[in-house]
Amino acid sequence: MKYDFNEPIDRLQTGSVKWDEVENLFGDKDILPMWVADMDFKAPQPVINALRNRVDHGIFGYTTRTDSYYEAIIGWMKRRHNWSIEKEWICYSPGVVPALSIIVQTFTNPGDKIIVQPPVYYPFMSVIEQNGREILRNPLIEVNGRYQMDFEDLRQKLDPSVKMIILSSPHNPVGRVWTKEELVTLGEICAEHNILVISDEIHFDLVYKEYVHIPYASISKEFAQNSIVCTAPSKTFNLAGMQTSNIIIPNKTHRDRFKKAVENLAIGLTSTFGVTALISAYEEGDEWLDQLLEYLKGNLEFLNEFIESSIPEVKVIQPEATYLVWLDCRALGIDAKELEKLNRKQAKVAFDEGYIFGQEGAGFTRINIACPRSILEEGLTRFSNAIKSLRK
Ligand SMILES: Cc1ncc(COP(=O)(O)O)c(C=O)c1O
Structure with missing residues (x-):
């Protein structure tokens, strides 16, 4: 069509x-x-049709994430990103920003430092500050109209109170698709200093032809174990109102802690339309x-x-x-x-x-x-x- x-x-x-x-x-x-x-x-159109069929059913009670929900996500990651993920890794959050706030609360303590790479999506800064953590700025540098990470600045600023980095990948607002080399350099620094990598990949499907997005956790087993990757169909298919995002956590200990936090907040039940929209988008979009x-x-x-x-x-x-x-x-x-x-x-x-x-x-x-x-x-x-x- x-x-x-x-x-x-x-x-x-x-x-x-x-x-x-x-x-x-x-x-x-x-x-x-x-x-x-x-x-x-x-x-x-397949998403609109699927939602219309769901509306026609007429009953909108409490909704669970079905097997086809997980299969659709696994299929999408493999097909579009050459990334093999397991069903267990997929955790739910109504949005990526709520997930970031939960992650900051769960994996750091008040006063800890969290790295951001400005200019960057402003809620990164607010979730850190509103939760009483400290922002550690590692500004990007612009070289001939293209932004790069500044690893030298990062290395100089690290101390034992730095616990986490929130990475925008691809980067909003500067539009960079990080190369494997850049991600590996960043990841090695983080592994060496026990810094948990939160990779916000919400824009990962909106990549122009000449570029290839690399999911952070797909790089190696070590990277997968030291990261949380935030994804959603919301930016890709214009479904932000569906309040459905997927937080991919290969590390079981991290995953259990994240799931417990979601459970404690009692926000783990999915929107009826979110489930329907995600399945059709990832299967037919x-x-x-x-x-x-x-x-x-x-x-x-x-x-x-x-x-x-x-x-x-x-x-x-x-x-x-x-x-x-x-x-x-x-x-x-x-x-x-x-x-x-x-x-x-x-x-x-x-x-x-x-x-x-x-x-x-x-x-x-x-x-x-x-x-x-x-x-x-x-x-x-x-x-x-x-x-x-x-x-x-
Ligand atoms: C980098 C980034 N993360 C997260 C979001 C919003 O995510 P959500 O609507 O799932 O909270 C946006 C929206 O612009 C974004 O650009």
Whole structure:
């Protein structure tokens, strides 16, 4: 089946955080939302059909994760990521961020240090701080428009109070797909210093053709035993509202502790629709995903051409994965707050401003290109007109 990602779909008054919270969050209902990481596309048709059939059944009682739920996950990991996982390793959480919070609470103590690599998805910082742990910043370094990990800085900062790293793989917002070499270097440092690796791989399916994502725990038995890998069908298939994620934990001791924490919080029962959606997405969603990736690549090319011809002051950090594009706006010569004001008040666009990903992101902005091309063009035109007014 051929999917039409160009079709604009009105999401207003559907309870969409991205669209219905615009006035509340940004103070103006005419702002075009291109911020939070969900897509303005319908889910794959097989998922919609499966949910419709489930609705027609009419009974929505307590729901369990069936054998076909686990088989669908195991099949997906093998097919798309060449990663063999066992049923027992798969643990449930309603979302990756709730899982991160549980993991921080379960595997570290108040006052322990946890490494993050900013600029990075901001909830990493909040789950650490809100749980009374300390953030250890190991900022990425940008070399000719491509970000890298700074292992020298990391080695220098380590001490016995560092217990964990939360890794974004692929990285949000800088779009890197980490190479095996980078992951191995990082993993060896962590193993040597008894640092547990939490690899948030929620964007792992949204990787552009030239790149290959490597699940952290697939690298070696040792890496598998010293890691927790967070996955979900939510980013891949636009199913965030289904509240279903899978935390893959090969180490039995770690797994038992995680499961106990979920049980203590009494959040272990799955959403009825989450189970149905996951099975159909992982069993029948390949065709849709392949077409989505082509469409996103087209949007990225459109963005590159638009920016190069209209606002060459803005530098595009080329994403290797994700539909989130990190734009370097430092050459505009305005500070982070002025950039935010320009976007919100003049351009009337809601991007995720770079500084919220850590001070390392100041002067950058992150745009979500998972929308019909017409919406992308509208957003970029607004942004470019506002920048042009700065030039006068
Ligand atoms: C790196 C990363 N982790 C986690 C999430 C959110 O996960 P969840 O909705 O499952 O809590 C996002 C959403 O943007 C993300 O980018």
